[in-house]
Amino acid sequence: MSDSPSNTDSSNNLDELRETIDQLDTDILRLISERAACAQHVANVKLSRDKGTVFYRPEREAQVLRRIMALNPGPLDSEEMARLFREIMSACLALEQPIKVSYLGPEGTFTQQAALKHFGESAISLPMAAIDEVFREVEAGAVNYGVVPVENSTEGVVNHTLDSFMDSSIRICGEVVLRIHHHLLVADTTRRDKVSRIYSHPQSFAQCRKWLDAHFPHAERVPVASNAEAAKLVKTEWHSAAIAGDMAAKLYGLTLLTEKIEDRPDNSTRFLIIGNQDVPRSGDDKTSLVVAMRNQPGALHDLLEPFHRHQIDLTRLETRPSRSGVWNYVFFIDFKGHHEDPQVAAMLEEVRLRAAEVKVLGSYPQGVL
Ligand SMILES: O=C(O)C(=O)C[C@]1(C(=O)O)C=C[C@@H](O)C=C1
Numbered sequence: 001m002s003d004s005p006s007n008t009d010s011s012n013n014l015d016e017l018r019e020t021i022d023q024l025d026t027d028i029l030r031l032i033s034e035r036a037a038c039a040q041h042v043a044n045v046k047l048s049r050d051k052g053t054v055f056y057r058p059e060r061e062a063q064v065l066r067r068i069m070a071l072n073p074g075p076l077d078s079e080e081m082a083r084l085f086r087e088i089m090s091a092c093l094a095l096e097q098p099i100k101v102s103y104l105g106p107e108g109t110f111t112q113q114a115a116l117k118h119f120g121e122s123a124i125s126l127p128m129a130a131i132d133e134v135f136r137e138v139e140a141g142a143v144n145y146g147v148v149p150v151e152n153s154t155e156g157v158v159n160h161t162l163d164s165f166m167d168s169s170i171r172i173c174g175e176v177v178l179r180i181h182h183h184l185l186v187a188d189t190t191r192r193d194k195v196s197r198i199y200s201h202p203q204s205f206a207q208c209r210k211w212l213d214a215h216f217p218h219a220e221r222v223p224v225a226s227n228a229e230a231a232k233l234v235k236t237e238w239h240s241a242a243i244a245g246d247m248a249a250k251l252y253g254l255t256l257l258t259e260k261i262e263d264r265p266d267n268s269t270r271f272l273i274i275g276n277q278d279v280p281r282s283g284d285d286k287t288s289l290v291v292a293m294r295n296q297p298g299a300l301h302d303l304l305e306p307f308h309r310h311q312i313d314l315t316r317l318e319t320r321p322s323r324s325g326v327w328n329y330v331f332f333i334d335f336k337g338h339h340e341d342p343q344v345a346a347m348l349e350e351v352r353l354r355a356a357e358v359k360v361l362g363s364y365p366q367g368v369l
Pocket of ligand 1: 039042064088089090092093096
């Protein structure tokens with residue numbers, strides 16, 4: 001079949017456009033390679049200054065990503081562009097030092113998704129069975145960093161994570177916020193009209209409660225240790241479904257029977273990056289503290305008053321029972337700013353005078369992606 005004139009025009013045009021793309025790809029390839037070689041030089045400079053240097057620099061990564069987002073001319077949106085640069089930096093860092101990251105597993109959990117979002121695909125991610133194991137691995141130096149969930153916008157705080165900080169010297173090096181989309185998943189063998197049992201993590205059941213009440217009021221809800229575990233179980237039972245995310249669906253080859261069944265469309269979870277390093281200022285930081293107050297009237301007011309006076313923006317305040325005495329409480333506080341900012345340092349000085357104990361868990365860049 002011969003091409004009509006207009007087809008010939010457009011195919012010539014297509015050839016030309018593809019040639020342009022080839023040229024651009026050649027340029028991008030050269031530039032990424034130059035960037036990677038530059039990161040290798042950076043590694044040598046770091047090593048020549050300090051043998052025990054840390055290669056991963058959260059504050060610098062946040063600055064790189066923020067700059068790219070600000071410069072982005074489009075048409076790709078800034079988040080998409082930052083994700084591409086995230087992967088380039090991840091590969092550059094892996095040239096300097098392969099980074100090992102433990103996360104609350106098993107494979108396919110939202111925490112793994114958060115770890116990949118933060119560190120990129122070049123990091124080596126290792127699943128742990130429990131939050132305290134993630135802490136232990138980091139403390140023991142078996143991995144460089146850990147990723148644990150800390151709060152969900154629908155379900156609130158993850159107490160296990162807060163409690164683990166009380167007996168540990170671990171620092172917070174970063175945060176990452178993930179939009180959480182839950183799907184109803186089935187296997188090829190599932191009889192879709194006969195679903196009588198649904199597996200999921202208790203938090204996910206809570207986040208999809210209204211949808212389940214409306215669509216599966218009679219199905220048995222079976223809580224399991226993780227969404228990935230729920231996805232695995234579905235493979236073995238013809239009358240069961242699971243609630244889990246994209247990663248678990250992909251990992252276990254399940255089909256999305258209904259997508260995005262979470263009750264709140266803005267459902268998101270915040271994860272913390274834990275490690276052994278103090279992170280310098282990035283220009284847009286947060287700090288987390290744990291504070292024990294003496295058990296006396298007005299203690300909470302006394303604690304918060306310096307924050308107010310120094311105009312420091314609190315982003316979270318949680319109370320947990322202390323482990324050292326009955327009816328003693330500690331406060332977990334997040335606020336905007338870095339502990340080296342003069343205003344924050346002055347405020348902390350005053351809080352230290354009022355509190356029985358203050359521990360700075362870390363100052364770290366606000367989540368960028
Ligand atoms: O600037 C550095 O310290 C680098 O090592 C380079 C680089 C990058 O690729 O931009 C890589 C890893 C660090 O975590 C931060 C940035």
